[in-house]
Amino acid sequence: MGRWAQETAGACRTLAPAVALPIADALDAVAARAVATPAIVVTGPVSSGKSTLVNALVGRRVAPTGAGECTRLTARYVRGPVDRLDVVLADGSRRPLPLAEGGRVPAAVGDRLGVDPADVDHLLVSLTSDALDGLTVVDTPGAGSARRPRGPARGSTDAAEAALVVLPSSARPDEIAGLAAAARYGPAGVVAVLGRADTVGSQADAAGVAETLSRRLGSRLGPVTPVVGLLAETATTGALRSADVAALRALAADDATGAALLDPEMFVGARLPVDAATRSRLLDLLDRRGITIALALLRERPDAGVGDVCAALLAASGLDRVVERLRAEVRGRADLLAAVAAERRVAALADAERAAVRAERGRARAPGPGTSTVPTGGRDLERLTDLVEDLHARPLHLDLALVEAAARHRSGALTLPxxxxxxxxxxxxxxxxxxxxxxxxxxxxxxxxxxxxxxxxxxxxxxxxxxxxxxxxxxxxxxxxxxxxxx
Known part of the structure; x- marks a missing residue:
């Protein structure tokens, strides 16, 4: 978190030793929440490519992906000392569950635990991935999912500072209206992307579709960035191996590869210097566009290794542009919002203490048996009130107003000279x-x-x-x- 959240947390912790223990505990809780790891919730319609992009962001092929609906429960991905999956039930209790083969989150969690999926609030997935240092990623069931929980899961939107909205090329305004998770953030807290951009044609075609989506959806989500999630996932998760690059190098040296790549079935069935199982694996990892990019690189640089191929795939995926938008458009706002939210919690704490002091003074005027006649909460209330005034006097509210207005202008919601x-x-x-x-x-x-x-x-x-x-x-x-x- 940035300077405003840290400053707010520091002010709360400085006051805590000078007030009564219950208030001190509440101030410590406010401080901890202000500087907690920021979270981004990933949302969008079913089969828009959300989970593939989640895997790219967390640096692991852990979220279930494939044709149709794969994300059935909200999953919260955090940095941890070991890879671990905990199922958080609606009553707040947790049940550990082994990850499935390949380290993936199992699709049928309820069946494995013997519980009704309706009783599951969210999944907590701890990973040893460096990509999660300073970031929590929340994957949600697709909008319109028959399995989408009736109410918001505690593990999802209520504890996230921003939203990454993944859209199909056919997204309509009425679908976007149903993305409640994104609506609460406004343009300054949302980055919208065209998922599976490789399915709409060339890179230029994808850019055109993304621009059309931006106009079609109006100012709700701002500009749309095209992303090829599969390439991003393969480039960032370590899925590509040296043996895969060796197979690609052999294919690059064979003149028949180009014609075979015109169709996936032809590519797998053609007579080429790489076995069919390996070619099928390459299609799963890269699809035809990724294979084409890798072959072009290896023809130009036959000595290129795994890192070189992954760098080319990442550059073509568009993920770097998404990350840059998150840094430029969301990170600063998340700091401001965390600080403002902490201010409100301190003000609520002061209000509660004020009510307690009034009640205590009322009892002192008409004491009953065993009731003290000396009010004890006045000094704590004065200190809390001073803290609230000091926090409110800071210029972060002006910073937030500037950031929000700039985001509204960038999104097209506001026309300015x-x-x-x-x-x-x-x-x-x-x-x-x-x-x-x-x-x-x-x-x-x-x-x-x-x-x-x-x-x-x-x-x-x-x-x-x-x-x-x-x-x-x-x-x-x-x-x-x-x-x-x-x-």
Whole structure:
């Protein structure tokens, strides 16, 4: 988590030793939740390629994949000391269950445990994968699934900071309306991708379909990024072996391979210098597009190894663009949201203590048998109130407003003049802002003051309300920079 969540947690932990034990425990819990590992929930229609992309993100071929519906229960993937699967029941209890062959999550969990799947809240999957350092990935049943739980699982959306929405090329607005997990995040917390982009044609075709999806779905999810999940999965999970690359190298040297690749059955059945079982495995790992990419690389560089082939597959998969969007569009917002949520929990704690003090004072005015006449909670309430005021006084709420407005503009939900949009994007990324402005330090405070005045005036000149609100937010951003520079 970023600086705001860490700062909030630090303030809570600093106060904890100075208050009564129950309040101290509550403050420690608020601090722990504020800096907990952020989670991203992966959602989308059935058979959109969700679980394949989940495997790419966690760095293991562990989520069940294949034709039809494979994800029947919400699964939460976390970093752990050993590979382990725990089934979390609706009552909060856990039951361990061995992973299936190949280290995969079994499809029929209820049958193996002898419990009704309706009694399972979610699966907790601990993996020793480095890809899960600092990230939790939540895989959900497909939207429209007959097995989708009637209510939200505790292991899914209520504890996630962002959503990765995986869409088929045929996605419609009414389907998207059913993705409740994504709706709560808004454009700043959602990255939408076209799953299985290789099934719609060439790379250019996939880009065109993704752009069409972006227009069709309006501003709900923002831009759509094409991804070839199978290539991403194979490149990141260690599924490709040296023997596979050796087989690809032999195929690359045979002139008949190109014609055989026109059809999967022809590729498996043709007379080629690699046995049919190995060719079938290559299709499972790479499909024809991945095989074509690998063959082109090996013809150009016959000495290329597993790492080289995986790098080429990863570059062609589009996963790097998805990860970059997650970093650029979601990570900072997750920090802000965690800090704001922690503020609200501290405020709720103060409200509860205030109610307890009132009740205690009421008892002191009319004491009954065995009731103390000396209120004891007033000092703790004062300290909590001071903490709430200190937290509310921080500028993170302005940062969040800037990030949200920039995301709405990028998604197409908000049309802004170019000058206002440019300055909004600038202020929404405050790190090293003075250096990025490229304005001499002695002139920077004056520039910030002039821009603040410009956008304050624009916000009050009969500007449409949505633009006026953004202009006022940009005004406050420049005014804050001016205050920081002038002390």
């Amino acid at each position: 170019d000058e206002l949009a440019a300055e909004l994007d600038l202020l929404a990324s405050p790190d090293d802002l003075p250096a990025r402005l490229a304005i001499p330090a002695p002139e920077l405070a004056g520039h910030a003051a002039r821009r603040a005045a410009t956008w304050r005036a624009y916000a009050t000149w009969g500007t449409p309300p949505d633009r006026s609100d953004v202009a006022d937010t940009v005004h406050r951003g420049w005014a804050r920079l001016w205050g920081e520079l002038t002390g």
